[in-house]
Amino acid sequence: MRVNGNPELRFAKRSARSIGRLCLAAILVFGLVFGIVMPSHAEVRLDITKGNVEPLPIAINDFAGEKVARDIAAVVEADLRNSGLFRPIEKAAFIEKISDPNALPRFEDWRVINAQALVNGRVSRTSDGRLKAEFRLWDVFGAEQIIGQQFSTDPKHWRRVAHIIADLIYEKLTGEKGYFDSRVVFVDETGPKDKRVKRLAIMDQDGANIRTLTRGSDLVLTPRFSPTRQEITYMSYDGGQPRVYLLQIETGKRETVGNFPGMTFAPRFSPDGQKIVLSLQQGGDANIYLMDLRSRNTTRLTNSASIDTAPSFSPDGRQIVFESDRGGRQQLYVMNSDGSNPQRISFGTGSYSTPVWSPRGDVIAFTKQTGGKFLIGVMKADGSGERILTEGYHNEGPTWSPNGRVMMFFRDSPGATGGPKLYSIDLTGYHERQIATPSFASDPAWSPLLD
Amino acid sequence: MLTAKSFLMSPSVVAVVLGLALVGCAEKKLPDNSGQLGLNGATPGSQQDFTVNVGDRVFFETDSSSLTITARGVLDRQAQWLAKYPTYPVTVEGHADERGTREYNLALGARRAAATRDYLVSKGVTGSRIRTISYGKERPVAVCNDISCWSQNRRAVTLLAAPTG
Numbered sequence: 001m002r003v004n005g006n007p008e009l010r011f012a013k014r015s016a017r018s019i020g021r022l023c024l025a026a027i028l029v030f031g032l033v034f035g036i037v038m039p040s041h042a043e044v045r046l047d048i049t050k051g052n053v054e055p056l057p058i059a060i061n062d063f064a065g066e067k068v069a070r071d072i073a074a075v076v077e078a079d080l081r082n083s084g085l086f087r088p089i090e091k092a093a094f095i096e097k098i099s100d101p102n103a104l105p106r107f108e109d110w111r112v113i114n115a116q117a118l119v120n121g122r123v124s125r126t127s128d129g130r131l132k133a134e135f136r137l138w139d140v141f142g143a144e145q146i147i148g149q150q151f152s153t154d155p156k157h158w159r160r161v162a163h164i165i166a167d168l169i170y171e172k173l174t175g176e177k178g179y180f181d182s183r184v185v186f187v188d189e190t191g192p193k194d195k196r197v198k199r200l201a202i203m204d205q206d207g208a209n210i211r212t213l214t215r216g217s218d219l220v221l222t223p224r225f226s227p228t229r230q231e232i233t234y235m236s237y238d239g240g241q242p243r244v245y246l247l248q249i250e251t252g253k254r255e256t257v258g259n260f261p262g263m264t265f266a267p268r269f270s271p272d273g274q275k276i277v278l279s280l281q282q283g284g285d286a287n288i289y290l291m292d293l294r295s296r297n298t299t300r301l302t303n304s305a306s307i308d309t310a311p312s313f314s315p316d317g318r319q320i321v322f323e324s325d326r327g328g329r330q331q332l333y334v335m336n337s338d339g340s341n342p343q344r345i346s347f348g349t350g351s352y353s354t355p356v357w358s359p360r361g362d363v364i365a366f367t368k369q370t371g372g373k374f375l376i377g378v379m380k381a382d383g384s385g386e387r388i389l390t391e392g393y394h395n396e397g398p399t400w401s402p403n404g405r406v407m408m409f410f411r412d413s414p415g416a417t418g419g420p421k422l423y424s425i426d427l428t429g430y431h432e433r434q435i436a437t438p439s440f441a442s443d444p445a446w447s448p449l450l451d
Numbered sequence: 452m453l454t455a456k457s458f459l460m461s462p463s464v465v466a467v468v469l470g471l472a473l474v475g476c477a478e479k480k481l482p483d484n485s486g487q488l489g490l491n492g493a494t495p496g497s498q499q500d501f502t503v504n505v506g507d508r509v510f511f512e513t514d515s516s517s518l519t520i521t522a523r524g525v526l527d528r529q530a531q532w533l534a535k536y537p538t539y540p541v542t543v544e545g546h547a548d549e550r551g552t553r554e555y556n557l558a559l560g561a562r563r564a565a566a567t568r569d570y571l572v573s574k575g576v577t578g579s580r581i582r583t584i585s586y587g588k589e590r591p592v593a594v595c596n597d598i599s600c601w602s603q604n605r606r607a608v609t610l611l612a613a614p615t616g
Contacts, residue, residue: 192594193591193594194590194591194592194593194594196589198589219586219589221553221557221587221589222553222554240584242557242584242585263557263561263584263585265554265557265558266554266557279554279558281557281558281561281585283565284516284561284562284565284566285562286558286561307555307558307559307562309554309555309557309558310552310554310555323554323555325555329514330555353551353552353554353555354552354553354554367552369550369551369552372550394549394550396552396553397552397553412549414596415594415595415596416594416595418596442553443553
């Protein structure tokens, strides 16, 4: 048995008291069996650059081994199905029964049911009680293995193993990085509409492992993930003073961001995680400031008699998109990250707000209000190519998956018993689905891929 | 000892004690003459007097922080009342309806609170008596889904704080 030449993958250790120590070491072990030469490129490939992609039929067998093996395979299957890019085939249609997940499959059995790709796996315990998960992804029509990997981890992190496997399958078959091993911070909302209690909460991107981060005694709004650390910035009314805070997720350590003489709001990190851009309310106007988290220096970026807010950096850190009503209604503007050369980029009917730059850098997502409706859309950074992805009574606040392929946002429903829920939608405007949360939920913000 | 003495002598404490006595009375039996308690049963100079007889809130048009003629009338009465009872500091809360995005509504609520404060100052209320805060769309008072509710939520509310000195 030859060892695949891929580099060893390591998942950084983190001292996570509240979440639990995460120690997920992935060891790449077995690429090759039966003397088959590994191809450098798989033949099965999903082109996701087109508008509406026909989902790829994929057969995912129950993983062999203990009970959690089935659970892991089920999470892999759900991730791939929920992306809208894959169509897992009903297991009842499977012909070959996999007894040894490391053995060469009978490809003709999988061709008959038109599976383009096949996933087999096994889960076992190591002598020290760790969970060992291994899987192989096969190209059915090319009759060859695309990837085979093995991971070992603390059993309580079994869902992360599943997400990592799903990310690898996604990446091998689409050519783009996955987004399943990531989390979402949001605002959990309980109680009647006129007495809402809001708590910061965090969950896996698929809605699992939900927990709250604040107690609900203070109003909290607009949490945003750090691109580099397990840290969020958000706004809180603690002590009756609305301002922006920084919270370390794993230690619960909290600090105020800057010492501003008024309400600070709408914070967001710079791509290097070292700065926070936010709005400061000054009388009837709101202006955008940048604060360096190391030097604590603040820089004023906008200075106009208007509401300038919701700033969001371009992924290269060189520009900032924001909303302003300096021209009348709210519109989107792009300026250099030192505040110079602001240019309006939105010119459609209605008003535009909550711009968020895609991590790919090519488009900006926004909320648009027109004709009494709230829409979520994207436009290129120069304002061209506006495309609406979803519309209705009230859609607001898009956030990007780490690979820039999917957006999450919240949709509010009207009336005394109404409230917001989280939804995700593909960049193409297809595959809209609700993310199940125990209560009403708003202000989602997607984390980067976990490490 | 000195501190305790001045505390006991404080007029605000006296006012609070009186207020409590009146509330206790009203709960147990109606007074013979409601005029003793001021108009509408509100003690002159109380939060209730301010709310009921002066009007503690003004309303705004959609996406606007301009004070309407009606709003100016309410604020004129607020300024007169605050001149008569100069010991109250106030907090002006600015609010927006739900038909806007969160960040913008925070700023819009602040703009409404600032417009209200500026008008009160122009009518002689000392600026240092007035604190402002915005709640954006986070604290609706009316929760139905039409214009009748949204218009009640687009508001600036003047709240009396504990009297000073």
